Structures are given as C-alpha cells and as structure tokens.
Amino acid sequence: MEYLLFLIATVLVNNVVLVSFLGLCPFMGVSSKLDPSIGLGVATTLVMTLGGVSSWLLEHYVLQPLGIGFIRILAYILVIAAMVQFIELAIRKLSPSLYRALGIYLPLITTNCAVLGVPLISVREGHDLTQAALFGFGAALGFTLIMIIFAGLRERLALSNVPAVFAGPPIAFVTAGLLAMAFMGFGGLI
Amino acid sequence: MIMATLALALMGVLLGAALGFAARYFAVTDENPMIKEIEQLLPGGQCGQCGVPGCGAAAVGMVEGTLPVTCCPPGGMGLAEKLATLLGVTLDAGEMAAPRLARVEANECIGCTRCYKACPTDAIVGASGQLHCVLLDACTGCGKCVDVCPEDCIDLVAQEPSLDTWRWSKPQAA
Numbered sequence: 001m002e003y004l005l006f007l008i009a010t011v012l013v014n015n016v017v018l019v020s021f022l023g024l025c026p027f028m029g030v031s032s033k034l035d036p037s038i039g040l041g042v043a044t045t046l047v048m049t050l051g052g053v054s055s056w057l058l059e060h061y062v063l064q065p066l067g068i069g070f071i072r073i074l075a076y077i078l079v080i081a082a083m084v085q086f087i088e089l090a091i092r093k094l095s096p097s098l099y100r101a102l103g104i105y106l107p108l109i110t111t112n113c114a115v116l117g118v119p120l121i122s123v124r125e126g127h128d129l130t131q132a133a134l135f136g137f138g139a140a141l142g143f144t145l146i147m148i149i150f151a152g153l154r155e156r157l158a159l160s161n162v163p164a165v166f167a168g169p170p171i172a173f174v175t176a177g178l179l180a181m182a183f184m185g186f187g188g189l190i
Numbered sequence: 191m192i193m194a195t196l197a198l199a200l201m202g203v204l205l206g207a208a209l210g211f212a213a214r215y216f217a218v219t220d221e222n223p224m225i226k227e228i229e230q231l232l233p234g235g236q237c238g239q240c241g242v243p244g245c246g247a248a249a250v251g252m253v254e255g256t257l258p259v260t261c262c263p264p265g266g267m268g269l270a271e272k273l274a275t276l277l278g279v280t281l282d283a284g285e286m287a288a289p290r291l292a293r294v295e296a297n298e299c300i301g302c303t304r305c306y307k308a309c310p311t312d313a314i315v316g317a318s319g320q321l322h323c324v325l326l327d328a329c330t331g332c333g334k335c336v337d338v339c340p341e342d343c344i345d346l347v348a349q350e351p352s353l354d355t356w357r358w359s360k361p362q363a364a
Contacts, residue, residue, distance in 0.1 A: 079205070092218055
C-alpha cells in the first residue's frame with residue numbers, strides 16, 4: 001500500500017515534467033503527434049526503470065564504498081548510455097517489430113535529462129533499491145501520461161483558430177505552462 | 191582522485207567489452223548481405239532517378255528483382271555491368287539511360303533565387319537578380335530545381351560522354 005502511494009506521489013505530485021521540469025526537450029519536440037508520444041513514453045519507461053536500478057547498484061556498490069561520490073554524474077551517464085545501447089542491440093535481435101516501433105527513440109532517450117535527473121534525485125532522497133526502481137518507473141509513467149495529454153492537446157490546437165503569432169511552438173509553451181499550473185493542484189495530496 | 195580515475199577507466203573498459211560482445215551475440219544476420227554490398231556500390235546521391243526514394247531502396251529493389259540493374263543513370267554502364275555480374279542477371283546493353291543533369295536556360299532566367307535554395311547539393315550558383323548557373327560537377331540530377339522554377343527554364347538534359355566528362359576510373363570504381 002505504501003508503495004502504491006509512493007507511485008501515485010511520483011506520477012502526480014512530483015511529476016517529472018511539470019513539477020521538476022526535467023525532460024522538456026522530448027516533451028516539446030515529440031508531443032505534436034499521439035503515436036510517437038506513446039512510443040517514446042514506453043521506451044522511456046523501460047530505460048528509466050532499468051536506469052534507476054543500475055544507478056542505485058552503482059551508487060551503493062561502487063561509488064560509496066570507494067568514496068568517489070563526486071564522479072556521480074559521469075559514472076551515471078556512462079552506465080546509462082551503455083545500458084541503452086545494450087537494450088537497443090537486444091531489442092533489435094529479439095523483437096524486430098518492437099525495434100521498428102520504438103528503436104529510433106532509444107538513442108534519443110539517452111540524452112534526456114530526466115533519465116539522469118531521476119537517479120540523482122533518488123540519491124538525494126536516500127531511496128532503497130525497491131524505492132529507486134519504483135521511482136524510476138513512476139517518473140517515466142508520469143512522463144508518458146503528460147506526453148499523451150499534451151499530444152492530444154497539441155493535435156486539437158493544430159486544428160483550432162489560434163492567432164497567427166501564437167501558432168505552433170508559442171501556443172504549445174503557453175499550454176504547457178497552464179498544464180503545469182493545473183498539476184500544482186496535486187501538491188499536498190500525499 | 192586516483193581511485194576515481196581508475197574506477198571510471200575500469201568501468202569504461204568493462205562496459206566497452208560488454209557492448210562489443212553484445213554486438214556479436216546480438217548481431218542481426220537475416221538481412222540479405224547482398225543488399226548492403228549493392229548499396230555500397232551505388233553512387234549514394236539519393237537523387238531518385240531510378241524511381242525509388244534513395245539508394246537504400248534501390249539496393250533492396252535490385253535484390254528483390256523489382257528494379258533492373260540499369261536503373262541508375264549516375265552510376266553509368268560500369269555500375270550496371272558490375273551489378274549484373276554480382277546479381278547474376280543478363281545485361282541488356284542498349285537500355286542504359288544517360289545521366290541527366292540540370293541546365294538553366296540563360297535567356298529565360300529572371301534571377302528569382304528559388305532554384306538554388308531548393309538545390310540539396312548546392313550545385314546552382316547565383317544571386318538575386320543575377321543569372322543562375324548549374325555546376326555540373328555537383329549536380330546529382332534530382333530535379334528539385336526543375337519543380338520550383340517559375341519561368342520553367344530549367345530542364346534535365348542527358349549528358350553524352352565527352353572527352354571532358356569521360357572518366358577512366360568510373361568503371362573501375364563501380
């Protein structure tokens with residue numbers, strides 16, 4: 001039960017995109033259509049969960065015992081990039097259809113700052129392994145949720161009567177800001 | 191400090207080795223290797239004169255048999271012969287289309303600048319109000335300039351091999 005509340009808190013209250021403002025690049029870049037958004041969201045979920053787990057293991061079995069916590073960012077990026085490359089190779093071999101669906105997003109997700117930011121926040125909060133895994137999963141779930149909502153909004157915006165100066169990215173940013181304000185309403189929920 | 195450097199170096203080596211083994215273990219082998227080989231022989235200009243979008247698609251088409259080996263004008267006869275021996279098909283010598291390159295009709299050009307903005311290989315020289323001219327060395331014959339010209343004064347002309355344009359190395363390279 002406690003883990004369920006933890007998950008809800010990560011998805012809604014501390015949403016990685018609208019509250020922590022991480023991962024804004026793919027959020028603005030890929031969310032103009034619904035299908036790529038779903039693909040990117042699913043791929044990010046895979047990467048962030050595994051990234052959260054591997055970063056926790058790295059932190060507690062390598063960085064802290066050796067007292068080299070100051071290279072945390074470098075070490076995390078190294079491990080995450082290698083892991084994403086490994087996932088891409090594995091998916092390409094084991095499931096060609098899955099590779100065609102989301103293979104192109106995997107290198108894109110490596111450079112997503114949320115994929116680095118979520119393990120770093122995890123360290124700051126002092127999570128244990130289960131919490132770190134759930135945190136990664138929940139953050140990516142929140143990311144996917146926001147991508148889908150935003151893709152739906154942008155598809156509607158593309159068809160509506162937006163003033164010419166606002167058409168395209170400007171109205172998208174304004175909408176993102178309004179959506180962030182709406183998600184502030186979840187503050188204090190848990 | 192030393193420990194951090196050593197740790198990072200060791201992680202780099204281990205992860206690199208792991209990825210190397212993974213690349214071998216997970217290598218995708220059921221794609222026809224002929225496709226890759228043919229794609230490397232093609233000129234790579236992605237001009238579309240063969241009728242399909244890009245040299246990759248042309249390689250697939252030639253392996254599957256939907257495209258003849260003479261479909262690539264920039265590759266020339268040399269390429270067609272090499273592909274014919276590679277794929278084991280007979281070559282019909284007469285069918286080769288000569289490579290087509292763009293040419294601006296100087297009398298009709300108004301200097302509107304639309305063609306050189308459209309050119310993907312930067313093969314058109316010109317400025318606003320000046321005559322535009324095509325650099326034949328850089329032109330791949332894709333036809334984008336032909337589409338945008340408002341005066342309709344660009345066409346794609348077949349290049350006959352002359353003493354200047356015939357290259358000894360081309361058949362060997364193909």
